[in-house]
Amino acid sequence: MAEVLKTADFPWWIAGGYAIELAIGHELRPHGDLDVLVLRRDQARAQDCLAGWDLHVADPPGTGQLRAWGVGEVLQQPLHDIWCRRTPETPWSVQLMLDEAEGEDWVSRRDPRVRLPIAHLGRVAVNGIPYLTPEVQLFYKAKQTREKDEVDFEAVYPLLDRDQRAWLLAALNTTAPEHPWRRRLQSVS
Template identity: 60%
Template sequence: MVTGQASGQDWQPAPLSEVVALFSKTAAPWWIAGGHAIELATGRSFREHHDIDVLVLRRDQLAVQEVLAGWQWWAADPPGNLRPWRPGELLPVGVHDVWCRPTASAPWRIQVMLDEAEGDDWVSRRDRHVRCGLADLGAVSAAGIPYLRPEIQLYYKAKQPRPRDSVDFAAVLPILDTGQRAWLVQSIDSTYGPHPWIEQLGE
């Protein structure tokens, strides 16, 4: 839950094409995440979206301020209090969500998620034992859009699956190969323990 002056569910997510156009201006790596990433992996749209997520490495976080210059950026301080993200401020580990909107009176348009990296490895913010090479973190759609690989997105969704997360899991499960399934099973088990998705991943 998010509280504070900028709280609320006043979201009007930016179209995927707008987000891609904005973030394509930076040389820093970025990936479409969330439900849109699952749809990019499957190659089809199959549900509504109430927001749009972009993943950026924490070490590249200031690229977000450059890409969205002139926008408002609000950091979600745990346990969910929104507060302004000051220009040039480096958000610490533990703050991994930023809500962005063009003006103070506009609805929220883009959510940025900050994730961790060590050298050439991505490291899960939930479990340091869960990691992969940065080169394997994302994929690129037929239209040239970078997106978070589905097994990694599902790993995050597995914490407390909502109905839409279960829809995403069912949609992408058929296209996961043996390696992706094995990585996801091991990662879910390491972080969350017994989980209903594990049995389905083994089928």
């Protein structure tokens, strides 16, 4: 995907479990696909980068129902997940996720009260690949925590600095005030 997006003139970030692995510097577990985050406002340019790929949007979101993403089609909220594969004969390999922005701020599509300057949304791995900052990735994983999300939390939690922990705690206080990760985050914030 880094090769496909190498000429992209818009920000993009590896997300999901791979983002956690890029943050910690080693593999934790197998993955079914690769998650890539782009801002909704850049979706046309992302579609251009993936020209020739088989692209389908989850419509409605979360149902597993897919329909082709038409060339030049502008996806509006709540649509945000695009399943990607090189050809219709190959397995799905990339999930392109659209997220919101207002000016220079990233805005969570789940709750617009959760924000972060776009300049702080990602980092760059030693191999030059941009990835979603761990606290934002953990925020997404906190919605419906699965065993793999707990593994990811435990692996990256020790690497979060005070500001990252405080941001994640504030985001969880806003959106999931009963989430069990809050206790760990409160103990050092």
